[in-house]
Amino acid sequence: MFLYNLSLQAPTAINVAVVGHFSGTKQQEIVVSRITRLELLRADQNTGKMQVLLTHDVFGIIRSLTPFRLTGGSKDYIIVGSDSGRIVILEYNPARNKFEKVHQETFGKSGCRRIVPGQYLAVDPKGRSVMIGAIEKQKLVYILNRDSAANLTISSPLEAHKSHTLVHHCIGLDVGYENPVFACLEVDYSEADLDPTGEAFNNTEKMLTYYELDLGLNHVVRKWIPGGNDGPSGVLVCTENFISYKHQRVEELRVPIPRRRNPLEDKSRGLIIVAGVMHKMKGVFFFLLQSEEGDIYKVTLDYEDDKVNAIKIKYFDSVPVAASLCILRAGFLFVAAEFGNHRLYSFTSLGDDNDEPEWSSEDFIDAGRDMAPVYFTPRELQNLERADESESLNPLIDAKVLNLTDDDTPQLYALCGRGAGSSFRILKHGLEVSEMAVSELPGNPNAVWTTKLRADDLFDAYIIVSFVNATLVLSIGETVEEVTDTGFLSTTPTLDVHQLGDDALLQIYPQGIRHIRADRRVNEWKTPGNRAIIKATTNKRQVVIALTGGELVYFELDAQGQLNEYQDRKEMGANVSCLSIGEVPEGRQRSRFLAVGCDDHTVRILSLDPDNTLDVLSTQALNAPPYSLSIIEMMDIGTDSIHGTLYLNIGLLNGVLLRTVLDTVTGDLTDTRQRFLGARPVKLFQVTIQGNPAVLALSSRPWLSYTFQSRLHLTPLSYDSLEFGSNFTSPQVPEGIVAISSNTLRIFAVEKLGTVFNQASIPLKYTPRHFVLHLPSRNFVILETEHNTFSPSEKKKALDAKISQGVAFDPAIVDLPPEIFGLPKSEPGKWASCIRVLNPFKGITMSLIELEENEAAFSIATVNFHNQNNELFLVVGTAKDANLAPRTCSSGFLHVYRFVDEGNALELVHKTPCDDIPMALLGFQGRLLAGVGKALRIYDFGKRKLLRKCESKAIPNCVVDLHTQGNRIIISDMQESVHYASYRLHDNRIIIFADDTTQRWITTTTMIDYDTLASGDKFGNFFVDRLPSETSEEVDEDPTGNKIMYEKGYLMGAPHKVALIAHYHVGDLIVSLHRTTLVAGGREILVYTGLMGSIGVFVPFITREDVEFFQTLEMHMRNEAPPLAGRDHLQYRSFYTPVKSVIDGDLCEQYNLLPMEKKKMIAAEFDRQPSEIQKKIEDMRVMAAF
């Protein structure tokens, strides 16, 4: 078996975000690391809408990022610390929209190792050097400079190693133009390691160490140094509960971190700062620091010259807990959330003049280490305002692929988020559409166009709507109003409208053509006899109309702005069903090609050249009548070329879209790709998306074919079905689409290009763990369990206790909305948990059961008990007083619920105690198969409780997942991979007969067939195991069962071993795996979802030739396009175990990003054309997924 891996959605988590002028212009951009991808974002200066400019898969783990600017430079570079054992400096090239590698220096082994630098990056603010550090011991300093040609140069590394030292953090100090200094928070463990009494351990202190890079002597010294010009130098050290300002020869200043006023707080629990950002404006600077509760504090320094007198802290606002905070000069704060959606806030004030209390270090001079805590009251946002949000699935905890809405493609139902930010999400394939306006029209219109008045206008002036017997002209201004004096004929339907020449307008209606000049002179051309125009197509210089009977008339604009008819007309010999003429290419007189679709199932390309006007150049036969045509130039070659590829899009009557390359010289049609769009005929319209031409294809649902990052995408829009569409630009909507849907006019925009899924989100209460579908009602039952949190009853109990102790508090404080402020922390070992029945389509919780007495739910299954007439029950595995490490509980329980009220509610039948945490449940032959800790048991339904029927104790650690087919059971152990077992009905025994040779920390498993399973582990590996067929047969054909029962174990395990048939490092922790199909009529594939929000597929290859082709392509890609962060691709995909039988489709798809010479070079190795290779790569994706 060979598999082809493709990612459908990159990880949505962000671990680092940095801001800088990466394009070298005034506009600031944000570069974020989505762990395995590098992404460049830009926020609109006014609206704050974020736009993804570029995303690039680096095939490695990005651990740190920092912007870097040379002294006096205006452009920021990006320095990447990753798992590659290399430091990489990247530059963003805005012209080609690419990250370019400027430098790559190797310093150590690859992998996330203890002593190999990459975890920490610190730069000198003046842009002279960078420090890259490891968690332990190693720190390297590189000197960066520019050569005579102003190129960035990098020195050989200077070592600043200190053995037996752990590093918590490191930063660069602003020291002006003195020698660069880096500050590190270090712990030395050498003495603690040698002292068995523990005294040295207790005396271990964290040290703030300065590393000075002596530029003169070219070496690094550990020492203390003086301050710079922009303000005082020094560091803020954020410790548990307080922040201190420290610097050489200066007394330390400390201020406590204000805590939330909360009567239930655990006073022994410290508060730490998790993220921070420093912002410098004219003459002032401040820090925004965020605590682990999500509260942002503003910290300012009170200083004279370079002496700091005090640090002051005040509460600013509360936002989700961030992995990184970035302040943009345009007045935005980007919060890259550690979990959940990332947000952009705009500053409404800097919190200077509110009445929020402020604490200064001066008040705490004598307090020493045990300062009394200070408190603030959290409140709604006051200084920030939400500007934009980007969806993130991280952490994605469980998912299912199901088609519950009977759409063309299945939906993905996912459990996401953590704590109060949790959500249940429904993901549908499609682009999100933001609707700007919906207005009703007096009747059902047929068509809509927009037009400018002059060729050089920026915005459209009119919307023209055509009805069965009239035409309505609306002018676009502050409001959209009907106008009558435009020169358009309003008493007839319209066939086409276009802005012609420099300043004229053109209306085509069944009886003729109106050419409206700028001075309102109207030239009319009437159809001969009783014939009517049935189809028309125009661009800004040419007009082609088709008359009834299949006659074509061609007009062209001359230099005087006069529309002239070409002397000959062309008889097509069949009825013309559609026409299309391309845009006039830049700097040309005319478009050279006309496409004509006739109802004899053909499309013909006609020449419009003066030499051979209206001669047929090429013909394409189709399998259905053409319905709509569009000749369009798409910018999919790469941004470095001005010209794209000329495509002819053909929409057929049967709902298929064909895309054919139209040769710009000969007019030949080559390289046809087809895609089924829907049940209705396909109508095509040209629109502009992000400045590039795109095609709106309307069938039973709307689709958009557009280019994004030099790749052609064809994606459905998540919107109502539409009948007609046109481009729309106005000052309010710079780039939109106006469309008709029955009797309404819609204006909408498509913004989040490149996204594959459109999401609907339903909020949950606690971290979701697992869910099942109740098929008869199509409700989901979701388990939500939260550690370290008050359950509602515990919270009430604790509050009552406080009240009885006489503690006074404001009730509003204990009822803060958890979706903003999070759930208050209890103490470790306390759990809050609930079982929710959710209707996903209405988004309504049908019923919710809170678990009491510190019980937490961990597993769920629906079971048809055979002794209850196969009635469907819900079984939930819970544990009381569960402890995380070591994994223990005071008692486990199996709750059995009956579905009542048509599956909308649950009724507890009984509760069965068990000795350990039930982590896996499964309905098995009319009974319940339960993994209770390391025991695997079969329970039957009893009157008072479940009855234990059978047990196997051969599982080494803990059962986490169960699957079955027939008598075979596949058991996943938490730590020791998978076990194959057989249930012997006659002996009532579960016998394990095969296991894996590799120990794996399984997260999820799925059965591909009776003998094969696919699984993911905690380190981001994917693998497929198969039981050899002879073993499988031998086990099944053993009538007495004695053979496998008494067979000797092999290698300290089961007698047989499974064979590894595929292995691959995905780079994200796989949380669910499904065997399913994603596209209508497509192949069965494996879909996986990862914890960080990634979604991908494994497509099995059908032919050996394809495998060889992609293997060779992958090999060439590894050589020609080595990953950006410096990691070796093969090594990365073989992170823990060598990659086996899996080809990386994401790497193969980077073929499209290569420069043309390289594309040709690789294609030559296959004796093919680059377009053929591209087609093959695209086919691989569209056949199986999207």
Place this chain on the structure above:
Amino acid sequence: MDNQKFCFSSVTLRIDFGFQDRFNLNSQLEHLQSKYVGTGHADTNKFEWMVNQHRDSYASYIGHHALISYFAVAQNECIARVKFEFVEKMLQPCGLPVPRDEQ
């Protein structure tokens, strides 16, 4: 000078080369031990080995964002706190050191 040409090869190749090389081997091992923290030696005891394993593991958890997120979700703590606690634990991951036998 003769053994100079073997300098490029790995340590194992040099084992049988007589007393001088054995001496050299020791110095090479020492070099490795000082360069790569955690390299074992003849006297490594179980405790030291465990401590190294744990420190390596924690460093790996911190480096792999997916893993540290997994811990953070399970513990209901923020990633920064989990990371902080892991670095703290690296100081003494297996409890107090075991006194060495005086031999």
